[in-house]
Amino acid sequence: MIKTPSEKDYLKALIIFAIIILLVAAWSFIRTFGKSVSNELTVWANTATFISGIATPLLSAISVFILYLVWKDNRIELAATKQALTEQSDTQSFSVIKDAVFDVAGEIKTELNRTVLFAYDEKRCFLELDSSNLYKSLIKETDSEFLDKKIIKLDLFLEYYYELFRPHDNIDLKPINSNALRQLIFSKPFYSCIDKTKMLGLFLSKVKSDEYKSILKITLFTKLGVYTCLLMTEISHRLYYDSKYNDDTALLVFREVAELTYSQREGKFFIKSLPDVVVNDLIKLKII
Numbered sequence: 001m002i003k004t005p006s007e008k009d010y011l012k013a014l015i016i017f018a019i020i021i022l023l024v025a026a027w028s029f030i031r032t033f034g035k036s037v038s039n040e041l042t043v044w045a046n047t048a049t050f051i052s053g054i055a056t057p058l059l060s061a062i063s064v065f066i067l068y069l070v071w072k073d074n075r076i077e078l079a080a081t082k083q084a085l086t087e088q089s090d091t092q093s094f095s096v097i098k099d100a101v102f103d104v105a106g107e108i109k110t111e112l113n114r115t116v117l118f119a120y121d122e123k124r125c126f127l128e129l130d131s132s133n134l135y136k137s138l139i140k141e142t143d144s145e146f147l148d149k150k151i152i153k154l155d156l157f158l159e160y161y162y163e164l165f166r167p168h169d170n171i172d173l174k175p176i177n178s179n180a181l182r183q184l185i186f187s188k189p190f191y192s193c194i195d196k197t198k199m200l201g202l203f204l205s206k207v208k209s210d211e212y213k214s215i216l217k218i219t220l221f222t223k224l225g226v227y228t229c230l231l232m233t234e235i236s237h238r239l240y241y242d243s244k245y246n247d248d249t250a251l252l253v254f255r256e257v258a259e260l261t262y263s264q265r266e267g268k269f270f271i272k273s274l275p276d277v278v279v280n281d282l283i284k285l286k287i288i
Helices: 007-033 041-111 133-140 154-165 178-186 188-205 210-224 226-242 248-262 265-273 276-284
Strands: 115-120 125-129 148-153
Touching (some): 007 041, 041 188, 041 226, 115 154, 125 133, 125 178, 125 188, 154 178, 178 226, 188 226, 210 226, 210 248
């Protein structure tokens, strides 16, 4: 295998070439003018001019080449330093964003741990926090007035909701008005999740490294669970839809949250539990 000469090899060759030229010039000078030492100042001046005329171009060429090597090494070192500082900055930025994302995710889980009353008949659906007046009123009503009435946690309601709408589901449920049920996602118990969904989407958009973002999405999806991610996808789409598809920030949040959900295997399995309008927009945006 032929080895490609390096720049240092070229420098060595240039120095050797310069030495050879100087030796040849010295030999030619001595052969022509002899070895005797003159006492005349003009002879010394002429000799110095001769030597300078030969040596100066050679030494200048070597100096320029050395300066080029020094400049190139410094440029490489500066690029490496800049890269290291960028990576350090990205790592620090990611650490800050990660902590903020996990704090928001923890708040969402706390919100979804609240108790609600879920009740429905053939036309109506109710989802009321245990602190609301309607909750207290519905509790007093007899069960016979509803097809179903239960006190559950919000996260369990989400599981029920998305399992119900999952295609080809074999769960045998009592008749329920699907349109009324769909609207519960945007009822008062979930109001607190709207701003938190926007925050998560914006935080995710600030992670520039694809590697870091992938790690963060996997961890966040595991922490929140598929049903919560589906909820955030619906919420972020509603924000985008309500802006008449004309809000770049709403689109950014919807894209980030949807990609968080759909990037995981379980999210792909449940994605069609979402309303058709959401799925259609996911297709248009080439997220699925």
